[in-house]
Amino acid sequence: MSADKPTDATTAEEMAKQQAEPLLPAEKWLIFGSITLGLVLLGLLLWLTGAL
């Protein structure tokens, strides 16, 4: 990675012209899949431990 490390000037230039990165389908899947799975598993765990 370090061999490909851009110079400060290059990076600053890249950051300045950086456009917004839209959420890719893989990211949406990761985000909403995680939250859904997390809430379901938490509920299941609560039920299993009799905490509810």
Add this chain to the structure above:
Amino acid sequence: MRSWFRSEDTWAVITGVLVVLLGLIPNAFGWVPKVNEWVDPLASVAPVAPKVFAIPGGVSVLFLFVALLGFLTFGAWVMGHSVKRFAIGFTVLFAVGYGCWVLGHFGYIAGTPDKLNKLGIPWGLGLTGEAGYLLALASGLVVGNFFPKVGEWLRESARTEWYIKTAIVIVGGVYGLKATQFPEETKQILARGLAAIIEAYLIYWAVVYLLARKVFGFSREWAAPLASGISICGVSAAITTGAAVRARPVVPVMVSSLVVLFSVVELVLLPLGARLFLKDEPMVAAAWMGLAVKTDGAAISSGAITESFIYSEAAKEGVNYEPKAMETTTTTVKVFIDLFIGVWAVVLGIVWAYGIDRKPGQGVPFKDIWARFPKFVFGYVILFAALFLVGLQVSKADAKQMQTGLEYADQFRRVFFVLTFFAIGMGANLRRLWAEGLGKLALVYAISLFGFVIWFGLLVSWLFFHGVKPPEAKPKEPTAVVEGK
């Protein structure tokens, strides 16, 4: 020589595995120095096993330096780096880095309220010894920004990736065995630990990542380590998952510096909040510290402080709880979260390789995925699994002996972390970092932590622990009865 053998990933695994395996030999690392919180400089450093190795702290530091210099210079030679420049540079790096680590343990800097009496000082900033990481980062920034020629000259030895990944591999071995260490506590709070994992990885991470990407417009490179830093275990998580998504090294390190700063704020505020509002729910408070306070040191210190607050309140009402019950809960919750950093890094590595860095319309050849995959994670996972299985098979006495050896070996992990912080600070241009929006980074961190993570952590802790009390301490029998026996 094969190219894979000349990569820093490979050498990180070799270095980390070697440290862990040697650590399993009784007292093999008993001479390794450990930095203690200190007021008297002469008491700051001592060998981890002073009864076995009765040597001055300074000598043990010298041994550590020589061992690391020899091995790492050999690795640098294999990887094709300039041996002379690496060796001289590493000497400077180690001297400054370790100096910062020692200074970070100065009582007035590191001392948390529960340790002030022992240190014999009236106050302390409460930064914990992890302040040494901040000092190393700050020193690196000074060198890199005000003495750029020195920084450029030292660059040969500032092998950030190597140091970071080595530390992570060592973590795999240490935590693998530690997972088998608390059988009773582990049984009792297994469900709570699982809840913490679910909460940190599946809910916190996703929400913070979404916030960073959609509301604050961060790139994926920044959002992923940031989400990991806020959600999981702070420094280790940001660095590990940063490597998994192939973020530039400066990204997770800057996130880590925020993690340490914010953990200090949490360390002060959360135990006070628990004292005010959770004095009747000790185990909720204990789990909350493990779930909400980032960095292991700050979380476990918070657990200890909260225990002292709540136990003293309970004692006023004539209730005496078993010492360490709350602190153990905090520690176990935290360790459970730590255990899955490697797993989460693997998950993110796969998602990034298949779903994010994949070029449209093109298949993803295995060779390409393999090239992008952070292979040191395998070192972590394999070492963790191996030590976990071994820990289950061996006797309690053997496991304890192995654990002691690995705690000695864990000192190497701290050294690699501090070298990492110094090296990355040295390579970071402050103006450039400002341009990359560190202020915005702090804002998203603050909003996520204080607006969501803390409160959701409290809710889940309450759901799983409300009404659960620590065991009460057995009352001491009156002297007359003892004599009567």
